[in-house]
Amino acid sequence: MEFEEMWSDRLKSLKGNAIREIFKLLANPNVVSFAGGFPTLGLLPKKEISAIANEILTGEDAEKILQYGGTEGYSPLLESGLNYAKRFGVQGEIKNTLVISGGQQGIDLMFKAFINKGDVVLVENPTYLACLHILKTYEGVAVGVDSDEDGINIEDLENKIKTYRPKIFYVVADFSNPTGKTLSLEKRKAICEITAKYGVIVIEDNPYGEIRFSGEKLPSIKSFDKTGNVVYVTSFSKTIAPGLRTGIAVGDERIIRKMTIGKQAVDVHTSNLSQAIVDLYLRRGLLQPHLKEIIPVYKSKKEAMYGAIQKYMPLDRVKFTNPDGGLFIWGEFFDKSVDLDKCFMDCVTKTDTAYVSGSSFFAKEGITNCLRLNYSNASIEQIENGIKKLGNYFKENL
Numbered sequence: 432m433e434f435e436e437m438w439s440d441r442l443k444s445l446k447g448n449a450i451r452e453i454f455k456l457l458a459n460p461n462v463v464s465f466a467g468g469f470p471t472l473g474l475l476p477k478k479e480i481s482a483i484a485n486e487i488l489t490g491e492d493a494e495k496i497l498q499y500g501g502t503e504g505y506s507p508l509l510e511s512g513l514n515y516a517k518r519f520g521v522q523g524e525i526k527n528t529l530v531i532s533g534g535q536q537g538i539d540l541m542f543k544a545f546i547n548k549g550d551v552v553l554v555e556n557p558t559y560l561a562c563l564h565i566l567k568t569y570e571g572v573a574v575g576v577d578s579d580e581d582g583i584n585i586e587d588l589e590n591k592i593k594t595y596r597p598k599i600f601y602v603v604a605d606f607s608n609p610t611g612k613t614l615s616l617e618k619r620k621a622i623c624e625i626t627a628k629y630g631v632i633v634i635e636d637n638p639y640g641e642i643r644f645s646g647e648k649l650p651s652i653k654s655f656d657k658t659g660n661v662v663y664v665t666s667f668s669k670t671i672a673p674g675l676r677t678g679i680a681v682g683d684e685r686i687i688r689k690m691t692i693g694k695q696a697v698d699v700h701t702s703n704l705s706q707a708i709v710d711l712y713l714r715r716g717l718l719q720p721h722l723k724e725i726i727p728v729y730k731s732k733k734e735a736m737y738g739a740i741q742k743y744m745p746l747d748r749v750k751f752t753n754p755d756g757g758l759f760i761w762g763e764f765f766d767k768s769v770d771l772d773k774c775f776m777d778c779v780t781k782t783d784t785a786y787v788s789g790s791s792f793f794a795k796e797g798i799t800n801c802l803r804l805n806y807s808n809a810s811i812e813q814i815e816n817g818i819k820k821l822g823n824y825f826k827e828n829l
C-alpha cells in the first residue's frame with residue numbers, strides 16, 4: 432500500500448526524534464555514546480523496586496492494582512507525589528495534581544490542551560528537543576528566547592512575548608537539557624511576574640532538580656506563582672527509574688482537568704503498578720538514600736568529563752558549560768560555520784564515540800556549531816578515552 436499520500440498533515444513532514452534515531456546507529460557495542468540521557472546502569476534501584484512490586488502483587492490490593500484505575504492517578508501517589516513536588520516549594524492540593532506517564536506526557540498534554548495550528552510557544556535557545564518534537568505534532572510554532580550564563584534572558588523574553596503573543600513559555604529551570612544551566616532566583620521571580628503580566632502560561636519542567644552536585648537548591652518558578660499561570664511538571668525517571676514512566680503535574684485545577692481529559696484519550700491512566708511502586712518508594716523514604724548513592728557517582732562522572740574536556744578539547748575554539756547538576760555538558764564552537772551535523776557519522780566511524788549535534792535543540796533550523804555530551808551513561812574510563820578521541824577529531828577536522 433502507498434502511505435505517502437495518506438499521512439496526517441500533523442505527522443507527514445515530521446522526522447523521528449534525533450536522539451531516538453541516533454540510538455539505532457549506536458547498536459555497535461564498541462561505540463561509546465555520550466548521546467543519550469539515561470541513568471547509569473547498575474544504579475537503578477532494582478532490589479527495592481522488585482521487593483515493593485512483589486509486596487504489592489501478593490498483597491490484598493493486588494487485584495485493585497491490576498484493574499483499571501482513575502485517569503487522575505492512584506490516590507496514594509497523588510498525595511505522596513504532591514508532597515514530593517512541595518520539596519521545590521510547589522503549592523497545591525490533590526485537585527491541582529495529575530499523575531502523568533513521565534514528564535514528556537505532561538508537555539504533550541499541555542500542548543494538546545492549548546495549542547492550535549500556528550500557535551506560538553516560547554522556548555529557551557536551546558531547549559529540550561522532545562518539547563520541539565511534541566509541539567510539531569500539534570502544528571504549533573516554537574520561537575527561541577536567548578539565554579545567558581544563568582539561563583533565559585529576561586529582556587528577550589519580554590520582547591518575544593510582546594512580538595509573538597505566545598500562549599505558552601516552556602522552561603527547564605534546574606540543570607537544563609541540553610545545557611545543564613540553572614536559572615538564578617531573580618530570574619525565576621522575573622519569569623513569574625512577566626508571564627503573569629502578559630497572560631502567558633508557563634510549563635516548568637523539572638526532571639533534574641534533585642540531581643544537584645553543588646550549590647544551593649532553589650525554589651521552583653511555580654513557588655512564586657500568584658495567578659495560577661505556571662504548571663509544574665516533574666518526573667521520577669531520573670530519580671527512581673525511567674521505565675516506570677511516572678511523573679506528576681501540578682497546576683490550576685481547570686488546566687489539570689483539561690489535561691486529564693486529554694490523558695483519557697491517550698493511555699486511560701498511568702500504569703497502576705508503576706504508580707503504586709513509586710508511591711511506596713516515596714512513602715518509605717527510599718528516595719533520599721538513593722539520591723545519596725547516585726549523586727556522588729554522577730558528580731564524579733561530570734568531573735571526569737569536564738576534566739577531560741580541559742585536557743583534550745581545542746578550548747581556543749569551543750567553550751563548554753560546567754553544570755552543578757543534571758546529566759549534560761553543552762559545547763559551543765565560536766565559529767558558527769562549524770557543522771557538527773555533517774561530521775557526525777564520520778566522527779562516530781573514526782572515533783567510535785558519539786555526541787548529539789546541537790541543531791536539534793534549537794527552535795530555528797541551521798545552528799550546527801553546538802553539541803551535547805551526556806556523562807551518566809559511560810564509565811569514567813570511557814569518558815576519559817572518548818573525550819580524548821573527540822577532542823583529537825575536532826582538532827584535526829574542524
Ligand SMILES: Cc1ncc(COP(=O)(O)O)c(C=O)c1O
Nearest residue numbers: 468533534535559608636666668
Ligand atoms: C528536560 C526534560 N523533560 C522531560 C523529560 C522526559 O522524561 P520522562 O518522560 O522520562 O519523565 C526529559 C528526559 O530526558 C528531559 O530531559
